Amino acid sequence: MNILSIAGSDPSGGAGIQADLKAIAANGGYGMCVITALTAQNTHGVSGVQAISGDFVLTQLEAVSTDIRIDAIKIGMLANAEVIRAVTSWLETVDAPVVLDPVMVATSGDRLLDDESALDSLLDRATVITPNLLELASLLREPVAPSWDEALRQAQRLAAKHDTLVLAKGGHLAGADCPDALVSAGGVQLELHGARHATRNTHGTGCTLSSTLATRFAATGDWIAALEQSKSYLSKAIAAADQLQVGSGHGPVNHFIDFFGTADPMGDWWQKIQPIREEIDQLDFITRLSEGTLDREDFHYYIAQDALYLLRYAKVLSLASSMAPDLGAQRFWSRGANGILDGELQLHGSYLDEFADTPSAITLNYTNHLAASQESYGELIAAILPCYWLYQDIGKRLAAANHAEHPYRQWLETYASEEFDSATEQAIEMVRQAFEQADPQLRARMEAAFIRSAEHERSFFAQAHENRVDFSTA
Ligand SMILES: Nc1ncnc2c1ncn2[C@@H]1O[C@H](COP(=O)(O)OP(=O)(O)OP(=O)(O)O)[C@@H](O)[C@H]1O
Numbered sequence: 001m002n003i004l005s006i007a008g009s010d011p012s013g014g015a016g017i018q019a020d021l022k023a024i025a026a027n028g029g030y031g032m033c034v035i036t037a038l039t040a041q042n043t044h045g046v047s048g049v050q051a052i053s054g055d056f057v058l059t060q061l062e063a064v065s066t067d068i069r070i071d072a073i074k075i076g077m078l079a080n081a082e083v084i085r086a087v088t089s090w091l092e093t094v095d096a097p098v099v100l101d102p103v104m105v106a107t108s109g110d111r112l113l114d115d116e117s118a119l120d121s122l123l124d125r126a127t128v129i130t131p132n133l134l135e136l137a138s139l140l141r142e143p144v145a146p147s148w149d150e151a152l153r154q155a156q157r158l159a160a161k162h163d164t165l166v167l168a169k170g171g172h173l174a175g176a177d178c179p180d181a182l183v184s185a186g187g188v189q190l191e192l193h194g195a196r197h198a199t200r201n202t203h204g205t206g207c208t209l210s211s212t213l214a215t216r217f218a219a220t221g222d223w224i225a226a227l228e229q230s231k232s233y234l235s236k237a238i239a240a241a242d243q244l245q246v247g248s249g250h251g252p253v254n255h256f257i258d259f260f261g262t263a264d265p266m267g268d269w270w271q272k273i274q275p276i277r278e279e280i281d282q283l284d285f286i287t288r289l290s291e292g293t294l295d296r297e298d299f300h301y302y303i304a305q306d307a308l309y310l311l312r313y314a315k316v317l318s319l320a321s322s323m324a325p326d327l328g329a330q331r332f333w334s335r336g337a338n339g340i341l342d343g344e345l346q347l348h349g350s351y352l353d354e355f356a357d358t359p360s361a362i363t364l365n366y367t368n369h370l371a372a373s374q375e376s377y378g379e380l381i382a383a384i385l386p387c388y389w390l391y392q393d394i395g396k397r398l399a400a401a402n403h404a405e406h407p408y409r410q411w412l413e414t415y416a417s418e419e420f421d422s423a424t425e426q427a428i429e430m431v432r433q434a435f436e437q438a439d440p441q442l443r444a445r446m447e448a449a450f451i452r453s454a455e456h457e458r459s460f461f462a463q464a465h466e467n468r469v470d471f472s473t474a
């Protein structure tokens with residue numbers, strides 16, 4: 001589907017044609033853009049506008065339409081009457097559906113159209129007009145609707161006046177709800193209510209919604225389905241906006257959230273290792289440990305290997321501490337290393353006559369993977385994380401099976417403590433922060449390191465029963 005955006009440029013990338021191209025691509029369309037104006041703007045506001053001449057807007061439009069099939073058009077900022085005349089005359093030569101976002105002021109309050117009445121000539125050609133509450137009132141030359149019900153009546157009047165559909169947007173209303181409604185001359189066709197996300201990063205929501213609507217209509221041929229899909233996409237993009245950290249004012253929405261994970265990347269990782277978590281739960285080692293029927297010998301084999309693992313793991317935590325970007329993280333990983341050396345390993349020692357000195361192949365593989373992840377801090381702590389998170393998760397279930405006579409009572413208690421919960425939560429947060437700062441390549445490496453460690457955890461638990469592969473030297 002080829003979608004043409006006719007709009008202004010926002011060099012900060014969150015609104016205008018930049019937002020349109022991102023939204024069109026994220027929704028499966030091929031985006032094209034004819035630029036009507038250059039703006040100088042950022043997340044705080046607009047500091048300059050330079051309109052393109054009507055003639056050159058027309059030259060751009062003709063270059064596109066004489067060569068490329070256009071499946072839908074989205075119109076945004078038009079700057080002035082000259083540009084509007086150029087676009088209106090060109091539209092007589094094409095019959096694609098038009099979503100017209102009557103952009104008059106930016107989210108920051110800056111004006112983006114010098115003569116609002118000039119829009120009138122274009123409204124009849126639109127298929128859908130998408131005004132916010134202020135633009136709706138302005139197009140009708142009426143006062144701003146004081147309530148959503150009145151906004152719906154205004155939308156109906158505008159639809160009747162121009163024989164179009166009107167998408168009334170309630171983003172500027174006060175309250176927890178963000179309603180939108182598709183209205184025709186006959187009345188409301190579809191009303192959607194979405195939760196208002198608590199974020200100041202809503203720069204470009206209107207641009208994103210209108211270009212998504214054009215794209216989804218080109219794909220479905222149905223305005224109702226197109227609006228449902230568009231609202232759901234925009235809501236996800238707004239919910240994930242704070243992850244972007246672009247600028248210090250009203251930042252952009254997160255257009256590609258569906259490509260790089262759900263709103264919480266850590267939740268997404270946890271989902272991805274679900275099959276591994278299930279396998280661990282079903283291992284003989286875990287079920288027998290929980291029932292208390294695990295052979296002493298198997299338990300000792302595990303504990304001996306785990307002691308060897310922990311000695312190396314403590315070194316890896318110290319390394320993470322030395323690579324940490326801030327004091328809080330440095331202290332956290334260092335405390336983790338100390339906790340192992342002074343706490344967990346004491347417990348292991350209490351089960352063992354002496355520490356084994358030969359790591360199994362499985363133990364060695366896991367610690368080698370940790371050591372191989374030290375190229376960057378993000379990757380290293382992603383590799384470290386499953387050891388916290390899986391033990392905390394499994395620890396909860398094991399603790400539920402614990403009782404005074406349980407042969408492995410002390411071990412079962414260790415990983416179900418509040419301290420371990422809190423350490424796990426902090427470790428997840430450290431990784432989340434590193435992930436948010438990482439570029440896409442590092443994010444991919446972090447995720448791979450995390451999943452690989454989870455796989456090593458499974459093999460580690462399984463090794464007492466399944467494959468005791470020992471290297472002759474280690
Ligand atoms: N905080 C929010 N949480 C959820 N949805 C929101 C939020 N803010 C705006 N929206 C949605 O964004 C879309 C655009 O609405 P709005 O009324 O803000 O349009 P606009 O003023 O044209 O946008 P812009 O601010 O980009 O110019 C609507 O679907 C609205 O429901």
Ligand SMILES: Cc1ncc(CO)c(N)n1
Pocket residue numbers: 007008009010015016017039041076077103105106107112203204205206207
């Ligand atoms: C170029 C451009 N178009 C539209 C908007 C509306 O948000 C904006 N801020 N900038």
